[in-house]
Amino acid sequence: MKTRDRILETSLALFNAEGEAHTTTIDIANEMDISPGNLYYHFKGKDQIIAELFQQYELALGSTLTAPIEQPLSAGKGQVENNWYYLYVVMEEMYQYRFLYYNLDDILQRYPDIRKSFKRLIQLKRASLFAICQNLLQQEIIAARDQQLLGLVDNMTLTLTFWFNYDQLLHDNRAPEVTIHQGVLQLLTMVAPYLGDNELSFYRDCETIYTNLLQDVG
Numbered sequence: 001m002k003t004r005d006r007i008l009e010t011s012l013a014l015f016n017a018e019g020e021a022h023t024t025t026i027d028i029a030n031e032m033d034i035s036p037g038n039l040y041y042h043f044k045g046k047d048q049i050i051a052e053l054f055q056q057y058e059l060a061l062g063s064t065l066t067a068p069i070e071q072p073l074s075a076g077k078g079q080v081e082n083n084w085y086y087l088y089v090v091m092e093e094m095y096q097y098r099f100l101y102y103n104l105d106d107i108l109q110r111y112p113d114i115r116k117s118f119k120r121l122i123q124l125k126r127a128s129l130f131a132i133c134q135n136l137l138q139q140e141i142i143a144a145r146d147q148q149l150l151g152l153v154d155n156m157t158l159t160l161t162f163w164f165n166y167d168q169l170l171h172d173n174r175a176p177e178v179t180i181h182q183g184v185l186q187l188l189t190m191v192a193p194y195l196g197d198n199e200l201s202f203y204r205d206c207e208t209i210y211t212n213l214l215q216d217v218g
Contacts, residue, residue: 004042006032008056011049015099020050021106047111054114057097058121064090065121065128072135080141080188080199083132084206087160087187090128091180094164101164126157133191142194152194156187175217178210185210 001009010032014023025046029039043049068086100107100118108115130153136142137149144152163183167174185206192203 003034003038007039007042008049008053011046012053012097012099015050015053016097020046020099020103025049050107050111051113053097054100054111054117057093057100058117061090061093061121062124064093065124068128068135069131072131080136080195080202083136084184084188084202086132087184088180090160091163091183094160095176095180098164101162102168104162104165122157122161125160126153129153129156129160136191141196141199142191144194148194152190155190159183159186159190178213178217181210181213 007028011023011028014028014031018027023046025039025043026036028049029036032039043052094101104118108118130149133142133144133149133153133156137144160183163186164179167179167183171179188203188206192200195203
């Protein structure tokens with residue numbers, strides 16, 4: 001692996017573990033066992049590292065979020081399950097760059113360019129969730145309409161955006177699979193009141209999976 005790529009990989013790991021605000025370029029260089037000058041050759045400061053990591057994140061998550069907008073997930077039997085798997089993938093990608101969410105307000109204040117791009121990502125999250133809910137509505141899997149549907153989408157977008165920050169404040173550091181699974185379950189909980197009996201059975205299965213997961217890691 002090239003040194004530049006190693007710097008990004010190491011920085012991401014340290015930012016996620018220690019927090020971006022508490023990690024310096026010296027810390028990154030020490031973790032890699034390279035000189036600060038070597039790191040400076042590739043990146044003139046932490047700002048450049050963060051900017052490039054965000055570009056990676058925006059590209060990866062943006063591609064995933066666009067998928068249900070361009071092509072609705074398969075309809076009919078298994079529709080709720082398909083959306084559960086999709087949301088799990090979204091949260092897994094977000095978790096890889098969770099340092100952004102742990103210190104979101106501060107990062108957005110210090111990096112105006114990231115703020116603009118992050119706003120676009122939130123809009124894309126909302127559009128993606130709206131496409132999913134609209135598709136479920138058209139398939140008569142959920143019964144939410146008009147303002148109810150818009151409120152559901154906004155609540156899901158809010159939860160998706162701030163879940164990792166909320167989870168960290170409440171539980172400190174939990175196993176990733178628990179944090180991610182509960183986050184997806186929380187999104188499904190918002191949809192649950194609008195589901196029919198057949199689709200609710202899958203939601204109950206998700207609750208059981210989460211309960212068993214807590215027992216396994218506990």
